[in-house]
Amino acid sequence: MTHLPYIVAAYAIAIGVPLYFTVAVLFRVRSASRRLAAIDTRRERGRT
């Protein structure tokens, strides 16, 4: 007897959850870097 549906579901969950965390954190880091760069630039301009 094959248990393919159970195996496929387990692998899908095991790939899906870390993938979700990875994509989410990459977007978060990119957004934070852009905002930080923008604020720092404005601060530098303010000084000059």
Add this chain to the structure above:
Amino acid sequence: MDARSSVAPPRSGKTLHRFANPGQFLRLSGKILPWLFWSGGIFVAVSLVWGLLIAPDDWQQGDMVRIMYVHVPFAWLASAGYLSLATCSFLSLVWRHPLADLAAVEIGPVGAGFTAVCLATGSLWGKPTWGAWWVWDARLTSVFVLFLLYLGHIALVRAFDDPTRGYRAGAILALVGVINLPIIKFSVDWWNTLHQPASIGLTGAPTIAASMLWPLLFSAIGFTMLFAAITIARTRAAVMERRIRSLLMAKASAVGGEGRLS
């Protein structure tokens, strides 16, 4: 004894605080993160293909044993993740380590997610093997308690208006919850459980065949690298977000000061 050496901080504390410097952390994490993500991804891809298509069936469980290559690494990481959360909490409470609070907050959701995967894949393994999705067995129940501890930590650190009080409360909860880790580990020895005992231990030879052990180790290494990469990247984002908040507050107070002067 020279006067400078008598007032110098202890060497271990000095090293800790050097790594606690957010600027140093951002530089270091920026360098290692791409390597961690790519190596972890490659290890996971190889191990999953190996486990799914190449590794042999078990003589008793048949192809169901293939779930082991994803379930076991997540079970290890659920406990290891909590241990890292507790370590950060300890550093936060004892040395007021600047990055430890942020790291603890960022480990929580990842640990909870990985524990949920462990429970879900275990359930998918249990249904065809035991005939039940869930049993209140000592191992399953203690891992479920671990999941609740993660959720409790996530809720507690966000429950206070003053983040510092939230970090302190979360750190105490994390340290108290460490008692659950040996219970998880030894639950299969202390009680008569449906869950099988450990096949791999720190002492003694593993009781599973090498053809199954290697893909399992590859999978464990890969998912561990991904767990580390995700938590380091989340901490990196948290450091930058904290810096953004302080810059905006400094700017707002400067504008407020100018307004009062004019």
